[in-house]
Amino acid sequence: MNRLLKRFPLLQVALCGGAVATTAAISLFGPGLSRVRAALQESPKTVIDEAWQIVNREYVDGTFNQTDWQEVRKSLLGKNYSSREQAYLALRSALEKLNDPYTRFMDPKQYEALSNQTSGELSGVGIRLEVSEQTKVLTVVEPIENSPALKAGIQAGDQILAIDGKLTKGMTVEDASTLIRGDVGTKVKLEIGRQGKESSMLALTRARIELPTVRYSLKQEGTQRIGYIRLNEFSAHAADQMRRAIQDLGNQKVEGYVLDLRGNPGGLLQASIDISRMWMDKGSIVRTVDRKGNNEDIANNRTSLTKLPLVVLVDGNSASSSEILTGALKDNGRATVVGSQTFGKALVQSVHSLSDGSGLAVTIAHYYTPKGTDISHKGITPDVKIDLSDEQRQKLASNPKLLATKEDPQYARALATLQKVALTAPASTVQQASQSQK
Template sequence: MNCSPIRSRLQRVALVGGAIATTSFSLLFPVGSRAVNAALQNSPKTVLDEVWQIVNRDYVDDSFNQVNWSEVRKELLSRDYTSRQQAYAAIRRALSQLNDPYTRFLDPEQFEALTDQTAGELSGIGLQLSLDERTQEIEALETIPNSPALRAGLQSGDRILEIDGQRTRGMDVERAAGLIRGEVGTSVTLKVQRGVETPFELTLVRSRIELPTVSYTIRQEEQARIGYIQLDEFNAHAAEQMYRALQDLNGENVDAFVLDLRGNPGGLLNISVEIARMWIDRGTIVSTVDRRGQNETIEATGMAMTDRPLAVLVDKNSASASEILAGALQDNGRGTIIGTQTFGKALVQAVNSLSDGSGLAVTIAHYYTPKGTDINKTGISPDITVQLTVEQEFQLTLEPQIRGTQFDPFYARAIDVLQTSTPVAAN
């Protein structure tokens, strides 16, 4: 996605997940207007002071990890910076004193990647690429639903020989993907070879594509119809996609559900709440406490879409917003949590855009499960633990298609629980 590096609005987002881009995140993104002038854009110290001001105003620990934050500002502004990179390095050194891995500075490229991720959209043709290490050729790996690539008939295994006339042999995947991405409405021409057929050219118009984060299917397990839902992250489209999944599965009269949160790093706080409300009719979803000790409790709204039995699959990489959802389901007795201890991130970040297109994620609150449990650094303990052997872990990694089937030990255990503890198998 190509965006202007200078944004005319200050964005402030709230995340609930692990570490941004590397583990998990939990976000809040309120938006407020802010004028940006050329003089500020050209001063490295401007961004530096913006970061200091945001941390000073919002950081969850008003002692700043016992650091004299005012002295930090004096030190930062007393130096001369000949480039933005020098200022960025100084910002990161200052933030490291907080000893908080989730409060972090994002350069413009990192900030753009994060906003794209949380938006759940991309600008392009919707084609995932891979590199054949043997032939050094770029290949089509998968097309995204409702994308120009899918409509054009591109298939897995198609070799992309050229992109706008540039030969791709020996090119890395990142470079090829960068050539294919671009502004909505612009076009890109690919030279494609399928098998041993004669190469052909396709010209595709880039568009805005909603990325699927919810996938679902119906599994027939003995006499029970199981709605299996996999939720990959809590981006801006996850709630509407979950709503559609539940609508469709309810229409198919499934007997029970398996909700798979394994590997889900988190995402937007409000989206995790929206999705929790689809499963929980009454009760607390989550509570947050800010630096002033102010407590906000978020409740269900009596709008649950189903009361069918539910099993929830989690693992060590289920983090932040995933833990909010799993904790709400567990504490309200709405679902059986199955798997391994989760990641353990109970902190909420706000993500702020800065005047030069960079961004700052800053921890603004601590969250607790409905029963008041602090899961930070400990995670959620499943109701039923599933430990995989090395061979089983390898198989799930090597054969992702078995996830959510009886060859998947997590899913198989969930089916055992649903069939023995509920009357679904007798329907």
């Protein structure tokens, strides 16, 4: 079974970070347990045993952190549970014995939220919201491309005054989002306020929205044309969006790229592999090792989209899949890494749905960079290390528009580094890269 495919025979998904895709329900009982199957079918113990079996079969540490895992099962199934919540609490307590924060149980709501996050999709009308600091009113930051909101003419700066007749005064963004989301094909009524105009009512039909995880722009920095790409998460749509960004910027005759992975917590493992291959023709991407010591080395396959100079921006919140991509680019000499030490998460999880709609993430492998470096709890050290002061970090956090400008010290250093790389790159390489993007 190839752990690194998006889908497994049981629709299991490998991930690196806070990301997950929908998986099939798995009900597994060990040899000789047929007698208890019927008794457990309608019991909270069903989910407990499903989760225990998955950990027993897949967990990366065969000693289970020196825990008698068979005794854990006996204890869990020997108790009576008055509710599912009580069973969930017992299961979480048992998983804590592994001392692994990434092997975790999710109740149905948590699992659904994580599934939506990593699928890179949601069902709604396609607007990003904020509560305006000036007016304290729920305000549209932007309508998402190809969304019902954009097609209906909703604009950045519009105020959402009511949702299905419920006034939004004092409402949080989270509460508003919950009201706006719903099943595809259903309708939601929004009262829209716009400066200089009377409020109006819009009835929008909810649709499946692809969330943008990649944002990019052409930046004219002095005499240089720079392609700036920011990747927020390795979702199921991240690779396709990255491909479009690289190709579009290449058609605009950029001379180099800045790939911003700051704050990116990770996501689907396959997405990091696919994106690595867009930047490199050859060399290893990552090596994974499971609990039996089985090694799998994932390599590039000569499908790169560009050979132009590349600088990668990282920080302490660049984790997991971000570190796989960064490590691959750094170890293969394909990019210069600029910024702060990365997070240091070198574990791979698979995620399963359980029979009651809850879910389980379980660590199944350890990974190493192409040069064999174990980054666990250490992270990746940038080639050009530049840490932000608390004041600088607060300034950028309070005004995101300053990111990737001269007011952003790490981006400014990335530009200076890119200029040096471009000057030292052989002219034939730059010319060849330019021709390949025509």
